Amino acid sequence: MLAIPVKNTIEFYETDKWTKKKTYENDSNDQIINLIRYSPCGTLFVIGYDNGQLSIVNRLTFDICMNYSSKDAVCSLAWNPVETTQLTCVTMAGEYAHVDLSEYLSKPKENLIEQMLIDNTEESQSNSNDIQEEEDEEEDEEEEKKEKDVIPKWFERATSMMSEGKSVELQEPFQSTSTSKYLESRFLIWNNIGAITCYTEQIQISFHDVSYHHSITIDNKTDKYTLGDLSLKAIILASTQTNKLLCILYQSWDSNTREWTINTENNEKIEMISLAENSIGVGTSNRLIRLFSLSGIQQRIIRLQGPIVSMCSYQNQFWIVHHSTQGLPKEQAMSYLLFDNEEDHYQTDYLPLTPKTKLIWIGFSDSGKCFYLEKSGQLSMLRLTRNNQFEPILISNLKQEAEKANLTNYWLLGINDFDGEIQLRVIELRSQSFPELVPWPLVSIISIPLALYQLDTEKSQAESDYLKMKLFTQSTDDEEFTNNERQCLIKMFAFACKSNREYRAFEICQLMDSVALNLATRYATKSGKTTLAQKITDELMEQTKEIEQKQKQIQRLPSPMKPAATTTTHSSISVSSTFQENQTSRSKAPAASGPFNNPFRKKNLPNQVNQPIETAANDEFNQWKPSVNKSRLISNSKITIQVNKTNPFYYFSQKNTFLSFV
Numbered sequence: 029m030l031a032i033p034v035k036n037t038i039e040f041y042e043t044d045k046w047t048k049k050k051t052y053e054n055d056s057n058d059q060i061i062n063l064i065r066y067s068p069c070g071t072l073f074v075i076g077y078d079n080g081q082l083s084i085v086n087r088l089t090f091d092i093c094m095n096y097s098s099k100d101a102v103c104s105l106a107w108n109p110v111e112t113t114q115l116t117c118v119t120m121a122g123e124y125a126h127v128d129l130s131e132y133l134s135k136p137k138e139n140l141i142e143q144m145l146i147d148n149t150e151e152s153q154s155n156s157n158d159i160q161e162e163e164d165e166e167e168d169e170e171e172e173k174k175e176k177d178v179i180p181k182w183f184e185r186a187t188s189m190m191s192e193g194k195s196v197e198l199q200e201p202f203q204s205t206s207t208s209k210y211l212e213s214r215f216l217i218w219n220n221i222g223a224i225t226c227y228t229e230q231i232q233i234s235f236h237d238v239s240y241h242h243s244i245t246i247d248n249k250t251d252k253y254t255l256g257d258l259s260l261k262a263i264i265l266a267s268t269q270t271n272k273l274l275c276i277l278y279q280s281w282d283s284n285t286r287e288w289t290i291n292t293e294n295n296e297k298i299e300m301i302s303l304a305e306n307s308i309g310v311g312t313s314n315r316l317i318r319l320f321s322l323s324g325i326q327q328r329i330i331r332l333q334g335p336i337v338s339m340c341s342y343q344n345q346f347w348i349v350h351h352s353t354q355g356l357p358k359e360q361a362m363s364y365l366l367f368d369n370e371e372d373h374y375q376t377d378y379l380p381l382t383p384k385t386k387l388i389w390i391g392f393s394d395s396g397k398c399f400y401l402e403k404s405g406q407l408s409m410l411r412l413t414r415n416n417q418f419e420p421i422l423i424s425n426l427k428q429e430a431e432k433a434n435l436t437n438y439w440l441l442g443i444n445d446f447d448g449e450i451q452l453r454v455i456e457l458r459s460q461s462f463p464e465l466v467p468w469p470l471v472s473i474i475s476i477p478l479a480l481y482q483l484d485t486e487k488s489q490a491e492s493d494y495l496k497m498k499l500f501t502q503s504t505d506d507e508e509f510t511n512n513e514r515q516c517l518i519k520m521f522a523f524a525c526k527s528n529r530e531y532r533a534f535e536i537c538q539l540m541d542s543v544a545l546n547l548a549t550r551y552a553t554k555s556g557k558t559t560l561a562q563k564i565t566d567e568l569m570e571q572t573k574e575i576e577q578k579q580k581q582i583q584r585l586p587s588p589m590k591p592a593a594t595t596t597t598h599s600s601i602s603v604s605s606t607f608q609e610n611q612t613s614r615s616k617a618p619a620a621s622g623p624f625n626n627p628f629r630k631k632n633l634p635n636q637v638n639q640p641i642e643t644a645a646n647d648e649f650n651q652w653k654p655s656v657n658k659s660r661l662i663s664n665s666k667i668t669i670q671v672n673k674t675n676p677f678y679y680f681s682q683k684n685t686f687l688s689f690v
Contacts, residue, residue, distance in 0.1 A: 031073065033061035038075065052090055057081060065105050068112040072129070076102040082117065084129065093129070122354055196354050201299045201311070202338055203255060204389045205441055207462040215463070216256035216265075218441055224256040224263075225465055231256070233263055241278060257303035262322050264308055266298045273298065273310060277322060288324045304341040307369050309348075311336040317348060319369065330367070337362060342392035344370040349379060349390055349400070358384045364410075366398065366418075380420050382406050393443040395502060401426065401440055407476075411499065421499070423450065424476040430457075439463050441471060448497040448512065451475050487527075490519045514544040521548050530560045537564050542572045 029049070030041045036059060038052040059077040066073045072093065075083045080101050084094040100119040108114040113130040207214040216224040222235040231253055233244040244263070246253075251272055253265040263276040271292040280286050292298060292312065300311035307327065308320040317330040317339075334351035341347070348365040355361035362379040381387065382404050389401035398410040398418070405427025410418040430437045439455040439462070452474050455463045463469040478495055482488045494516040501509055517540050524533035537548055545568055552561040 031064050031066070033064055033075075035060055036077075037061075038064060052085070054083065054092075057083075062101060063103075063105060065107065065115075067115075068107050068109060074105055074115065074117075076105065076117075080119070084127075094127075098123070196357060196359070198335060198351055198354075199337055199360050199386050201336055202388070203257075203300065204338060204340055204391050205439075209254060211462070213465050215465070216254075217258060219258060220442060221258050221260060224258055224265075226253070226256075231265065233258065244276075244278065255298070255301050257301055259303045259305065261305070262303060262308075264301055264303050266301045266310070268298055271296070271298050273301070273308075275308065275320075275322070275324065290320075290324065300336050300339045302339045302341045302346060304344050304346065304369065306344060309339055309341065309346050311339055311348070315350070317346070327369070330365075332365065333363060337387060338390050340391045342396050344368055345392070345396070347390065347392065347398055349387065352378065360386060362387065364398075375416075375418070377418060380408075389440050391440075391442065393445045395445050395500075397443075397445060399423075399443055405430075405437075407440075409499070422479050424479050426452075426454075426476070429474075429476055436460065438474070439469075444473075445500040446502065448493075448501045448509075449475065450496065450500055487520070487523045490516060490523060494520065510541075514540070514547075517544055518547055518551070522551060525552060525555050525557055525560075530557060533557075533560060534563060537568055540568075540572070542569065542576060545569055545572055 030043055032039050032041065036053065036057065038061060040049050040051070041047065042049055054075075057077055057079075059079045059081070061075055062078055063076040064073055066087075071087055073085055073087050075085060077083075078101050080098040081095070082097070082102055083092050085092055098119055100121040100123070102117045103120050105115060105117040108116070111128075111130075114126060114128050116124065116126050118124045203217060205218040206216050213225070213227050216226050216231070218224075220236070222233060225232050225234070226248065229247070229249050231246045231248045233246070233256075235241050235243065246265070251265075251267050251274070252269045253267050253274070255266040255268065257264050261277065261279050263278060265274045265276075266272065272289060273291075274289050275287065277286045296316075297313040298310060299313055300309075302309040306322060308322065310318045310320065311332075312318065313335075315332040315335060317332065317336075319327040319330070321327060332348070332350045334353070337349045337351060339346065339348045345366065345368045349362055350365070351361065352363040353361045360381055362381065363376060364379045365374075365376045367374040379387075379400070382402050385402045385404040385406075387400060388403050391399055393399055397412075399407065400410075401407050405425040407423045407426055409421050409423050411421050413419050426438050426440065433456075436457045436459055438452070439457055440452060441455065442453040444451040444453070453471055454474055455469045456472055457463065477483055478492045480488050480492055480495075483492065494513070497509070497512060497516060503509065517536055521533050521536045521540075524530070524536060533548075533552070537545060540548060545564060549561050549564050549569075552558075552564065
């Protein structure tokens with residue numbers, strides 16, 4: 029039997045001959061029917077109207093078993109496949125309800141009529157003391173209910189479930205590395221530059237490197253600052269009570285106006301702030317992100333889809349997390365927004381979270397990758413793919429690692445992800461939820477394993493090392509990375525051969541280059557895996573060599589020559605009859621020092637020596653290796669040549685003197 033809603037009626041068709049058998053119509057409701065669902069047992073069907081009314085009808089007798097209405101129309105409905113007497117419905121406003129019909133179906137029809145009569149008599153007795161007008165109205169309502177097959181009282185609780193609609197508590201905004209706002213003395217922020225601490229009547233800014241700048245103390249009696257951020261150029265403070273923003277340019281050359289303030293308007297409240305290299309981000313209660321320059325110029329206003337949760341910055345990038353929709357009970361539905369203020373790059377997507385948990389930390393690593401930490405301890409990363417999209421990856425569980433070290437938890441401050449390793453800067457918490465100001469907490473650097481299965485085995489450890497190398501290595505072109513990658517793959521190949529997993533070993537070989545494949549073939553041959561060695565030689569060796577040759581050919585292609593500059597500089601050099609090549613040795617660029625991004629580290633700049641013009645010209649001239657026809661040169665003669673530095677392909681002529689370039 030096929031049921032098709034047509035306006036305010038339902039037409040039933042037999043699927044064998046496709047003929048209309050009967051029609052259902054409710055005379056008391058002329059609204060359009062927007063959905064219909066059969067029960068799994070086939071004895072009932074549910075009808076939903078545009079005005080929000082929902083009716084459960086007996087399929088055979090067309091008797092209404094249940095009637096109730098909601099403020100919004102029901103947009104979706106589903107029967108429980110296990111408990112066939114239960115159904116779930118959702119309205120356009122996001123409210124949901126669970127309805128159970130087991131009591132109605134278990135009662136016989138006679139008992140149902142008796143129960144209805146008892147309920148009617150109880151209602152008449154309770155209303156005997158009311159006003160006569162109210163009694164008349166109730167009598168009219170009772171008569172209408174009798175005509176519409178009224179539902180007994182024990183069904184009214186299902187109706188109340190629909191109207192209640194449980195709301196989900198949204199997570200409040202928070203700033204990473206800040207302690208609870210309910211503490212009298214707390215940290216507003218802790219980053220690589222310093223820390224901002226808030227006391228009852230003052231705020232103190234302390235720097236990790238005292239030689240860079242001395243501590244700063246600010247009075248906080250009237251403004252009541254509750255948010256703060258710190259960079260190498262400025263300090264920003266904001267108050268969620270007075271909605272005032274203060275910026276202090278403590279490294280500015282303008283000593284007259286190093287501070288500026290601004291207040292919000294139209295009842296707009298400040299909820300979040302973040303300080304980048306050259307801009308300031310302010311998140312407000314109107315779901316806006318207002319961008320300012322360090323001097324106070326208003327740059328742009330970005331709108332968010334939902335209330336802001338947290339915000340952080342790296343160089344000139346801002347990463348913002350906000351609520352996207354109303355989640356399930358005890359869960360959060362969040363999205364993120366990542367944009368670059370200088371490159372004008374904008375990207376947004378959903379942020380996956382563990383069920384029934386909250387977000388407690390977001391931030392950038394020292395290399396610029398996005399990480400976020402949940403209350404359950406799950407640390408995740410957003411990996412940038414080749415098509416410029418972010419892939420969320422689970423890294424580790426900090427809470428479990430803290431319990432292994434007999435600690436309550438780790439208070440995360442920053443992440444270092446250089447050289448194929450990941451290290452965390454944390455404060456160890458022992459029987460406490462937040463670090464205390466006195467004594468001043470000590471920062472520890474810990475290495476965490478990836479969240480892989482069976483990490484106590486050699487196989488999983490080798491897989492973890494290879495995965496870390498792929499995720500946290502900045503450059504994949506140097507020889508050191510290539511050698512480390514070969515070692516990891518050979519280890520994984522050896523473990524697979526020892527456990528007689530030849531198919532797994534062949535999959536590992538697909539990740540190797542030609543050098544590693546030769547080693548794998550030798551190892552397989554010595555281990556007695558002749559079939560595996562032959563398969564590697566036949567299928568992988570030739571393919572790998574072809575790919576490497578194509579890559580080398582692409583690298584050997586000449587790059588297009590840059591056009592010469594419009595301005596030319598000339599200098600005179602002396603050339604004797606015998607030309608000698610001056611071999612100049614160039615010093616290699618110093619390697620990147622230290623994985624930790626310390627902004628106070630002094631950079632070793634190369635010594636800039638002012639070379640004379642003649643030496644610079646000789647270096648450029650000698651690059652072209654001139655050859656001289658000595659038979660036509662006058663002995664012991666000196667020639668003065670005007671050299672165009674930007675155009676080395678030049679020639680000159682002199683009596684009985686010629687010079688050519690090869």
